[in-house]
Structure formats: structure tokens, C-alpha cells
Amino acid sequence: MDINSRELSVGNIVVVKNVTKIYKVGKVDTPALRGINLKVKKGEFLAIMGPSGCGKTTLLHLVGGLLTPTSGKIYVDGYDITRLKDRDRTNLRREKIGFIFQRYNLFPGISVRQNLELAKHIKKDEDGEGFLEDVINMLGLREKLEHKPLEISGGEQLRVAIARAVIGKPSIILADEPTGSLDSHSSQIVLEMLRNLNLKYNQTIVMITHNSDAAAYAHRIVKMKDGQIEDKDKGAIYSFEHQSLFTF
Amino acid sequence: MKGLFWANIKKRPTRTIVSIFAVALSVIMVLLFEGLTNGLIKDSAQRTKNTRADLFFQPPGSSLLFALNNATMPYKIKDKLLAVNGIKYVSPMIHQFNKKTFSLIFGIEPNSFNQVSDNGLVIINGRLFKNPYECIVDDIYQKSHHIKLGDKIKVLNHKFTIVGIFRSGIGARIMVPLKTLQDLTDSHNKVSIFYIKCDSKKDIEKVYNYLKNTPPFKGYTVTRAADIYKLMTSSLPGLEEFTIVLISISVIISFFVILLTMYTTISERTREIGILKSLGASNFYIISMILKEAFALTFIGLGTGIGATFLIVKFLHKIHPSLIIDIQLKWIFIIIVLAIFSGIFGAFYPAIKAARQDPVEALTFE
Ligand SMILES: Nc1ncnc2c1ncn2[C@@H]1O[C@H](COP(=O)(O)OP(=O)(O)O)[C@@H](O)[C@H]1O
Numbered sequence: 211m212d213i214n215s216r217e218l219s220v221g222n223i224v225v226v227k228n229v230t231k232i233y234k235v236g237k238v239d240t241p242a243l244r245g246i247n248l249k250v251k252k253g254e255f256l257a258i259m260g261p262s263g264c265g266k267t268t269l270l271h272l273v274g275g276l277l278t279p280t281s282g283k284i285y286v287d288g289y290d291i292t293r294l295k296d297r298d299r300t301n302l303r304r305e306k307i308g309f310i311f312q313r314y315n316l317f318p319g320i321s322v323r324q325n326l327e328l329a330k331h332i333k334k335d336e337d338g339e340g341f342l343e344d345v346i347n348m349l350g351l352r353e354k355l356e357h358k359p360l361e362i363s364g365g366e367q368l369r370v371a372i373a374r375a376v377i378g379k380p381s382i383i384l385a386d387e388p389t390g391s392l393d394s395h396s397s398q399i400v401l402e403m404l405r406n407l408n409l410k411y412n413q414t415i416v417m418i419t420h421n422s423d424a425a426a427y428a429h430r431i432v433k434m435k436d437g438q439i440e441d442k443d444k445g446a447i448y449s450f451e452h453q454s455l456f457t458f
Numbered sequence: 459m460k461g462l463f464w465a466n467i468k469k470r471p472t473r474t475i476v477s478i479f480a481v482a483l484s485v486i487m488v489l490l491f492e493g494l495t496n497g498l499i500k501d502s503a504q505r506t507k508n509t510r511a512d513l514f515f516q517p518p519g520s521s522l523l524f525a526l527n528n529a530t531m532p533y534k535i536k537d538k539l540l541a542v543n544g545i546k547y548v549s550p551m552i553h554q555f556n557k558k559t560f561s562l563i564f565g566i567e568p569n570s571f572n573q574v575s576d577n578g579l580v581i582i583n584g585r586l587f588k589n590p591y592e593c594i595v596d597d598i599y600q601k602s603h604h605i606k607l608g609d610k611i612k613v614l615n616h617k618f619t620i621v622g623i624f625r626s627g628i629g630a631r632i633m634v635p636l637k638t639l640q641d642l643t644d645s646h647n648k649v650s651i652f653y654i655k656c657d658s659k660k661d662i663e664k665v666y667n668y669l670k671n672t673p674p675f676k677g678y679t680v681t682r683a684a685d686i687y688k689l690m691t692s693s694l695p696g697l698e699e700f701t702i703v704l705i706s707i708s709v710i711i712s713f714f715v716i717l718l719t720m721y722t723t724i725s726e727r728t729r730e731i732g733i734l735k736s737l738g739a740s741n742f743y744i745i746s747m748i749l750k751e752a753f754a755l756t757f758i759g760l761g762t763g764i765g766a767t768f769l770i771v772k773f774l775h776k777i778h779p780s781l782i783i784d785i786q787l788k789w790i791f792i793i794i795v796l797a798i799f800s801g802i803f804g805a806f807y808p809a810i811k812a813a814r815q816d817p818v819e820a821l822t823f824e
């Protein structure tokens with residue numbers, strides 16, 4: 211492995227190195243990422259901000275192994291995922307990654323409980339009922355288990371999406387504008403929960419957001435523009451080392 | 459897993475039902491055809507066997523599908539046969555297919571028929587025919603055609619009066635005097651078959667070989683009663699080929715219906731498949747999910763088809779009590795294997811296509 215061992219030893223769970231991504235649609239090339247460098251520490255809650263179309267979702271999908279970069283390297287938990295076979299990337303997704311999509315992407319035809327159990331089934335989660343029950347309680351979903359996703363509010367749907375993402379205790383949660391369609395009150399509740407999960411289970415969270423109030427829940431904010439990371443130095447406004455600031 | 463499965467089945471009830479019915483139809487088609495031909499052959503073989511004849515003697519090149527042969531053998535061969543060592547009785551007959559009743563008619567000599575069959579012709583109502591244009595029918599024919607003694611039926615364009623009802627299970631359902639049938643078919647002193655009774659069971663093989671190898675009998679078709687069923691099946695021209703064609707059509711229907719159903723379903727469910735992949739579902743997981751759904755459709759279709767076949771048989775029996783339908787377990791087994799086989803194969807391409815889908819494209823798919 212050609213990973214710089216020093217970068218791993220300081221506890222970086224995600225390392226993105228000189229990554230570019232060009233989408234080819236027919237004969238048209240759309241450069242979405244133009245040389246991204248990013249490190250995320252284990253247990254860190256990172257927010258990514260930036261205008262629409264700057265490549266945030268693309269970056270998230272790359273880190274989650276749903277896409278492969280055009281050039282550059284991405285290390286997740288020590289694995290060079292750009293060199294993994296399709297099958298191994300699937301395994302990595304299953305074991306290490308939890309996605310929270312912009313539109314939640316719950317299965318509308320089945321109940322909340324069935325949505326969660328399906329994820330548990332796929333993740334081959336062997337934690338038993340305990341962890342899932344704990345998460346359900348923590349997210350206040352107990353009363354909603356038998357409802358279909360469309361029968362509950364947007365905030366509740368997001369909480370289901372969060373619960374689904376944390377099943378199997380992945381080391382990284384990737385959230386794409388989770389509070390984008392919620393009012394600020396619902397957003398606060400959910401972000402609070404997300405932060406509690408981060409603290410309780412030491413899960414790394416990378417969250418894309420448009421909203422600086424939402425971003426304020428993170429340890430660190432990274433800003434993107436035109437497929438690049440902006441103000442690399444100023445990015446570290448809040449230090450991960452000062453996480454105690456945000457715990458209550 | 460199960461939840462998603464049922465949600466998908468329920469989401470498109472019409473399509474689910476149509477594909478189940480298509481599979482069921484292909485099952486019914488094969489089972490009913492097999493049941494009907496088998497029943498026909500078996501019934502006819504059984505009734506021939508019940509005459510208790512040991513051997514059947516026919517013109518050269520004849521088949522045991524008696525109806526297809528004309529009366530071409532001189533009546534007087536009867537005496538030559540009776541002279542053979544080991545032969546006890548000989549009953550000359552004409553087997554004639556009657557288009558009007560769509561059934562087999564036997565022209566018999568009651569005396570020799572009863573000798574061969576050990577008095578197997580049992581009149582349960584009325585009497586045996588005495589005059590040329592009288593006939594007897596069996597109780598099944600009577601019941602299914604609501605016949606009273608004295609009614610008339612048309613055989614070879616001549617009216618026959620029904621004077622007696624005999625117990626079913628032997629020979630044909632309609633029997634007329636041999637002499638009359640000879641006259642009507644312009645085959646005076648000719649017959650189409652001799653039923654032979656041997657002195658004892660031990661003599662059958664000996665007589666059989668003698669008739670096969672000794673002039674003037676050599677060249678004639680001789681059949682042992684034990685071989686009837688086998689010979690009847692093989693003598694139905696084209697039956698095997700037709701069965702193969704029918705089964706192929708059935709397999710092709712199931713295959714394409716499942717292919718089309720699963721292909722449509724996966725193209726509607728790209729998002730679902732994308733989400734499953736983002737959750738870490740492997741290709742194997744996706745493929746087996748699609749195959750399981752196809753299997754379920756095929757299985758329900760099979761069950762519906764087999765169940766419907768038995769309902770149809772019940773209904774046919776009600777309106778046609780004389781119809782014998784024999785659906786063999788073997789054929790049920792064959793159709794189960796074939797349907798599942800074609801269903802799974804039909805789903806294979808859609809399953810692979812689903813597994814190969816790019817998760818991101820699927821997730822952004824609107
Ligand atoms: N699947 C795709 N095919 C082609 N172009 C894409 C695709 N996804 C995103 N893009 C383009 O890449 C750029 C970055 O998109 P995205 O990563 O979704 O940005 P953001 O999430 O910051 O809004 C945009 O110009 C977008 O149009």
C-alpha cells in the first residue's frame with residue numbers, strides 16, 4: 211500500500227488525495243472535482259458547505275465508494291478504495307459506510323420497521339436487537355415503526371434514514387444535505403441526535419449542508435467551490451481537539 | 459426482505475396476476491392434453507384388455523389403433539386359427555370408427571365374443587341384438603347420452619335401434635352385429651381383427667411365436683394383450699412430436715412472460731436497486747432477490763395451473779361422464795420442473811442487468 215503511513219497514524223479515517231472527477235455524458239465532459247485534498251479524523255463530525263453544483267455530492271459518493279475518481283486516491287480506513295474491485299467496494303460500503311441521502315431514499319412500500327430490518331439483513335448486523343433498539347429509542351422512532359415512510363413527517367423520515375445509516379455500526383456516516391428540506395426547529399432536533407450518535411458511538415460523520423446553522427453542529431467546516439476546497443487553512447475554524455466545547 | 463418482496467408484488471397487481479395466469483395457462487395446456495390423450499389411450503387399452511383375449515390377430519401392417527384399419531381379412535381364417543394347437547376360441551370382429559358418434563363401433567358375433575371374453579358381455583337392461591339393425595350400448599354411453607331402450611342412433615348413415623344396455627368396461631361403447639357392419643362397409647366375409655383365446659396362459663407365448671413365424675399366418679400382425687398399452691401409445695401417429703411441440707410452447711410462454719415481467723419490474727425499480735447497493739447489497743443479493751421473485755411468480759402460476767387443471771377436469775367430467783382424463787403424476791412433476799426451470803431462466807438476464815446497474819445513476823434516476 212502506497213499510503214503515507216504518517217497520515218494514517220494520526221487517525222485519519224478518510225484521506226482524499228488529488229482527486230478529480232470528470233463526468234462523461236455522451237461527448238460532453240463535465241469536470242465536477244478538480245483536485246481535492248481532504249483528511250477526516252476518526253470520530254470527527256465534518257461539515258462540507260458550498261454552492262449548488264460545486265461537487266459536494268460527487269465527493270461524498272466517491273468517499274462512499276459509489277463512484278470511482280477520474281484520478282487521485284481515496285483511502286478509507288486504510289484501504290485504497292480506488293483500487294478495490296467492485297465486490298470489495300461493496301463489502302466496504304456494507305461494513306464501513308452509512309449513507310443518509312438528500313431525499314432519504316427510504317423504501318416507500320414497506321414500514322419503518324421493515325426498512326430498518328432490511329438494512330440490518332443486508333448489513334448482516336450481528337449486534338442483536340440491542341443496538342437497533344437503542345437507536346430507535348434515541349431517535350424517538352418507537353411510535354412510528356409500523357408506519358410507512360410517507361405517513362410520517364419529513365423530520366421523522368430523516369430520523370429513519372439516520373437509523374438505517376447507523377445500523378451495523380459503520381465507522382463513517384455520509385450525509386447529503388440531511389436537513390435541506392426541514393424547518394429550522396426539526397433540523398435542530400435531528401442535528402442534535404446526529405451529534406449524540408457521533409459522541410456515543412464515536413462514528414465519523416461527513417455532512418453536506420447549505421445551512422451555516424446546521425454546519426455549526428460540526429467540529430469543522432470545509433468549504434467547496436467549483437470542484438475545489440476553498441480556504442484550506444481557514445477551513446479549520448473549530449478544532450476537533452476542542453470537541454468538549456460542543457458536548458453538553 | 460420479505461416485506462420488500464410483497465410490497466413489490468402488490469405494487470403491480472395486474473401485472474403480477476397476468477404473469478401468474480400466463481404461467482398457469484401454459485401448465486394447463488400441457489396437463490390437459492396429456493391427461494386427455496393418456497385417458498383415451500388407457501381407457502381404450504383397458505377395455506380391449508377386459509375382453510380377456512390373449513392375442514389379437516390383424517392384417518399385415520396394422521396398428522392396434524383399430525379404428526384406422528379396414529376390414530380386409532377373409533372371415534374363413536377363423537377356422538385356420540382354431541386349428542392351431544393351443545388356440546381355444548377365436549372371435550372375428552370389425553372395429554369401425556363412427557364419425558357421427560365420434561367413437562369406436564364394434565361389429566361382433568355375440569357367441570364367439572362371449573367365448574373369448576368368458577361371458578364378459580353382460581346385458582344389464584334389455585336384450586342382445588337379434589335383427590340386423592339393432593345394437594347395444596354400454597351404461598356409460600347410455601348415461602352420457604340419456605338413452606332409453608328403443609331409441610335410435612345413426613351408425614354409418616343407418617339408423618340402429620338400441621335394444622340393450624351392457625355393462626361398460628369391455629370392447630367398444632356401441633356394438634352391432636358383425637354381419638350388418640360387413641354389409642355397410644362393403645366388406646362381405648371380411649373382418650378387421652380376430653380376438654384369440656388360448657387354452658391356457660402357458661400357451662400364449664407358444665401360439666404367439668407360432669403365428670408370427672409359420673405360414674400362412676406369417677406376416678400378419680399379432681399382438682399380445684400385455685403389450686397393448688405400449689403399442690397403442692406408439693401407434694398414435696405424431697403423438698410424440700406433438701407433445702414435444704406443446705411442451706416447447708409451454709416452456710417458451712413461461713420463459714418470455716417471466717423475462718418480460720422481471721425486465722419491466724427492474725427498470726421501474728432502479729432507485730430501489732441503487733439504494734440496496736448503497737447499503738452494501740452484493741451482486742449476489744440483487745440477483746437472488748430478482749430470482750426469488752421470479753420463482754414466486756412461477757410457483758404461484760404453477761399452483762394455479764395445476765389447481766385449475768383439476769377444476770377443468772372436474773367440470774369436463776360433469777358434462778361428459780364418459781370422458782376419461784388421466785393426469786399422471788409423472789406429468790405434474792415434469793411440468794413443475796419445466797416451469798420453474800423456464801421461470802428462473804427467464805429472470806436470469808433481468809437479474810444480471812439489475813446487479814450490473816450503476817448505483818449512482820440509479821439513485822439520481824427520476
Ligand atoms: N451523474 C452525473 N452525470 C453528469 N454530470 C453530473 C452528474 N452528477 C453531477 N454532475 C455534475 O457535476 C457537477 C457537480 O455536481 P454535484 O456533485 O451534484 O454538486 P453538488 O452536490 O455540490 O450540488 C454539477 O455540474 C453536476 O451537473
Ligand SMILES: [Mg+2]
Binds near residue numbers: 268386
Ligand atoms: Mg448535491
